[in-house]
Structures are given as structure tokens and as C-alpha cells.
Amino acid sequence: MVGAVIVSGGKGSRMGADVPKQYLDLKGVPVLARTLTAFCDMEFIDNIVLVLPVDEWETFKSFPYAFSKDIHIASGGLRRQDSVRSGLKALESLQNSGIAVIHDGARPLVTESIVKEGVELCMKHGASACGMKPKDTIKVRGEDGFSRETLDRDSLFSVQTPQVFELKKILAAHERLDYSGETVTDDTAAYEKYIGRVYLYEGSYENIKITTPEDMAVAEAIISRRKV
Numbered sequence: 583m584v585g586a587v588i589v590s591g592g593k594g595s596r597m598g599a600d601v602p603k604q605y606l607d608l609k610g611v612p613v614l615a616r617t618l619t620a621f622c623d624m625e626f627i628d629n630i631v632l633v634l635p636v637d638e639w640e641t642f643k644s645f646p647y648a649f650s651k652d653i654h655i656a657s658g659g660l661r662r663q664d665s666v667r668s669g670l671k672a673l674e675s676l677q678n679s680g681i682a683v684i685h686d687g688a689r690p691l692v693t694e695s696i697v698k699e700g701v702e703l704c705m706k707h708g709a710s711a712c713g714m715k716p717k718d719t720i721k722v723r724g725e726d727g728f729s730r731e732t733l734d735r736d737s738l739f740s741v742q743t744p745q746v747f748e749l750k751k752i753l754a755a756h757e758r759l760d761y762s763g764e765t766v767t768d769d770t771a772a773y774e775k776y777i778g779r780v781y782l783y784e785g786s787y788e789n790i791k792i793t794t795p796e797d798m799a800v801a802e803a804i805i806s807r808r809k810v
């Protein structure tokens with residue numbers, strides 16, 4: 583079985599909007615509704631868990647959208663990794679084992695082919711995550727503001743979601759991480775720390791995370807272009 587954990591438990595502070603960014607209107611449809619619809623349309627996805635702060639559950643339930651699959655809701659945590667752990671536990675109660683596709687609710691432009699490739703590569707290599715080569719030169723900047731180092735761009739990869747794992751293993755990694763008290767910024771970091779290697783494959787420059795206001799304009803432009 584393949585289950586998706588869509589994390590939408592953040593505050594969207596960098597967006598600076600009046601409402602959490604997952605409810606912002608993206609060409610007539612809220613960001614989160616777009617992400618969920620994308621996963622509902624993927625035939626190979628058996629279960630969907632949506633992680634939301636408890637005080638947003640009612641808002642979500644009043645969403646005027648009919649999703650084609652059941653959306654199971656789990657409670658969000660303080661950090662992204664706490665929300666992921668909560669979603670994985672909820673997914674475990676639905677399917678016990680199999681594959682977990684972890685995806686940011688704030689990446690509404692994900693495509694079926696990216697997720698499908700992630701699932702296939704997870705089956706082949708044990709774990710996978712998509713991403714893209716950085717387009718800019720990446721420097722290490724010291725606290726004094728001066729450049730310390732230029733990294734070799736050919737070996738760098740800017741990681742996105744979906745990130746795909748065996749459910750039992752990624753849940754075990756997140757539970758151990760929680761015990762350790764360490765904070766990570768994505769799920770590959772949890773997996774690599776306790777379980778093993780993650781195969782990285784090419785996602786899309788269009789699979790952006792809606793983080794700051796200008797991302798909304800970029801996402802709108804991508805949606806308009808896709809419809810042509």
C-alpha cells in the first residue's frame with residue numbers, strides 16, 4: 583500500500599498573510615486544496631493523511647471542495663518534523679506497513695509523474711527524494727557577512743518533496759530523532775541519521791514551495807502556462 587502524508591501544520595510566517603498560507607487563493611483554488619486534489623487524482627495512492635493544527639480542523643472541514651478520496655486528519659506539531667511524525671503515526675493506523683510519501687502541503691504544483699517516480703525509486707533503492715540542481719553559485723557566508731567558501735555546485739542538490747520511504751523505517755527514524763531532541767529541516771536527514779541512504783532524483787523547478795509572497799505570483803504563472 584502507498585500512503586501520502588501531506589504536512590500543512592505550519593504558520594506560514596514568512597508569507598506574512600492574514601490567513602495561514604495553505605488557505606491563500608491560487609487562481610481560484612486554495613493552495614492546500616490544489617495539493618490534496620493532486621494526490622486524490624493519483625490512482626496508486628491508497629491513503630491520504632493531512633496534518634493540520636487542531637485549531638484549523640473546523641476551517642478545513644468547511645472547505646467547499648469534494649475530494650475524491652477520504653482525507654484523514656492528524657494534529658500538527660511545533661516543528662515540521664513533529665507534524666510529519668504525527669502524520670506517519672496516523673498513516674500507520676490506516677495501513678500498518680507499505681510506503682509513505684511525505685509531501686509539503688505548500689507544494690501545490692507537484693505532478694503525478696514526480697510522485698510515481700519517487701515511489702518506484704523507493705521500491706528499488708529503499709528511499710527516494712526529488713530535487714533540482716541549484717541554478718546559482720552557493721557560498722558559505724560567515725557570521726561577519728563575508729564569504730568563507732564556494733561550494734562545488736556539481737555535487738549540490740536542492741531537495742524538494744515528495745520524499746518517499748518505507749513507512750515503518752521512516753517512522754522509526756522520526757521517533758528516534760524525537761528522542762534525541764535534534765531538529766532537522768527535512769525527512770531525508772532523519773532517515774540518513776538512523777536508517778540509511780536516500781536516492782535523489784530530478785523533480786521540477788516548477789515544484790516550488792509557497793514560502794514568501796512572490797512565490798504566489800510564480801505559482802500563478804506556472805498554472806496559467808500549464809493550462810495553455
Ligand SMILES: Nc1ccn([C@@H]2O[C@H](COP(=O)(O)OP(=O)(O)OP(=O)(O)O)[C@@H](O)[C@H]2O)c(=O)n1
Pocket residue numbers: 589590591592593594595596597633658659660661662663665666686687688689791792793
Ligand atoms: N510545524 C510545522 C511546520 C511546517 N509544516 C509544514 O511543512 C511544510 C514546509 O514548511 P514551511 O514552508 O516552512 O511552512 P511554514 O512553517 O508554515 O512557514 P514559515 O516557516 O514561513 O512559518 C509546509 O507545508 C508546512 O505547513 C508543518 O506541517 N508543521
Ligand SMILES: C[C@](O)(CO)[C@H](O)COP(=O)(O)O
Pocket residue numbers: 662686740741742743767768769791
Ligand atoms: C522539506 C523541504 O521542503 C525540503 O526542501 C524543506 O526543507 C522544508 O523547510 P521549511 O523551512 O520547513 O520550509
